[in-house]
Amino acid sequence: MRTIARHASLTAACLLALTSLTACANDAANTASAGSGGQGDGKGTKVKIMVGGLDKVIYLPAMLTQRLGYFDAEGLDVELLSEPAGVQAETALVSGQVQGAVGFxxxxxxxxxxxxxxxxxxxxxxAPGEVEVVSTKKAGTVTSPKDFKGTKLGVTGLGSSTDFLTKYLAVKNGVSTNEFTSVAVGAGPTFVSALQQGSIDAGMTTDPTVATVLSKKAGKVIVDMRTPEGSQEALGGPYPSSSLYMQTDWVNQHKDTVQKLADAFVKTLKWMSTHSASEIADKMPADYAQGDGALYAASIKNTLPMFTDDGVMPQDGPETVERVLKAFNPTIKNATVDLDKTYTTEFVKKAAENSAG
Structure with missing residues (x-):
């Protein structure tokens, strides 16, 4: 009887999982269909975008574009979803749950x-907008990536961009990737707690988490990549990070929708370049400040230098990223990467023309 009951339970669970997967697939297909009004879609074109942490300052243009009303102005009905790490946004994109991802x-x-x-x-x-911070307890012994050996290093998620950059900094400074432990701790309160409790000795994160760590005196900055200069020093060149990326087939089939997205985002980047950190903070959801508006505005100010004002891929940026990844990633190290197929400037150049016109 127990065997029969167990089989029945397993069968029910499998049917439930299959139903859930089918529902997800149908939902994604319906969204894509709604967003495929093709060339000349009208108002309300539906697009789902997964963001690797909506409240992270490095991904601020996503929510800011919505708050400024630029998606609506383009006739887009954009649903912004959030995952704690960029690698999860990537997974949502390739599985077809969303049409776009905001990540590295x-x-x-x-x-x-x-x-x-x-x-x-x-x-x-x-620039990456990322910062390596060491816990106050370990600040005397871990002063640079040269000291990573034997440490527990926090990243947002295994396989995330923070994981990639951490491994590169280690390898560049003579520490192999098997001489330290990467620990997935997310961002925000979970990162701060891990640092305070000793679950990690140091870790890579972004604002506003960086600002919180410093305000609580929980850690100290040892690598700052929030500016082009910081990126140059740590990585040897410009490092294009935060972006809107999409599956190439979907882009080619929905160029009108992609153009509208580009027009909206480029307007936002231009707006950011002409407004103060406080003015930007005022446009964001109140809870992003976590009760400290001044600290939140300061975190935006510290991160603003990383952003472009036109959405264009920086010259030599893709080459820097490839070099960084090949330094530690065995999958990419011996592979040939066609960089021209990893980005397009078609839509942002047209967006510049549209705004000028």
Missing amino acids: YDHTLDLQVKGKSVESVVQFSH
Whole structure:
């Protein structure tokens, strides 16, 4: 009887899982269909975009574009979804749950060597916006990536861009990837808690988490990549990070919709370049400040230098990313990457023309 009951339970579970998967697939297909009004879609074109952390300052253009009303102005009905790490946004994209992802450009290279064709269509940044912070307890012994050996290093998620960059900094400074432990701790309160409790010795994160760590005196900055200069020093060149990337086939089949997205995002980047951090903070959801508006505005100010004002891929940026990934990633190290297929400037250049006209 117990065996029969167990089989019945398993069968029911399988049917439930299958139903759920079918529902997800149908939902994605329906969304794509709604967003495929083709050339000349009208108002309300539906697009789902997964963001690797909506409240992270590095991905701020996503929510800001919505708050400024630029999606609506383009006749788009954009639903912004959030995952704690960029690698999860990537997964949502390639599985067809969403039509776009806001995350790091480096995922396009990683996916290409895995047989997936994905491209950045709007490049938000020319620096990572990432910061390596060491816990106050370990600040005396871990002063640079040269000291990573034997440490527990926090990243948002395994396989995430913070994981990629952490490994590169280690290898560049003579520490192999098997001489330290990467620990997935997310961002925000979970990162801060891990640092305070000793679950990690150091870790890579972004604002506003960086600002919170410093305000609580929980850690100290040892590598700052929030500016082009910081990127140059740590990585040897511009490092295009935050971007809107999409599956190439979907881009080619929905060019009108992609153009509208590019027009909206480029307007936002231009707006950001002419407004103060406080003015930007005022446009964001109140809860993003976590009760400290001044600290939130300061975190935006510290990160603003990473953003482009036109959405264009920075010169030599893709080459820097490829070099960084090849330094530690065995999958990419011996693979040939066609960088021209990892991004397009077609839509942002047209967006510039549209705004000028």
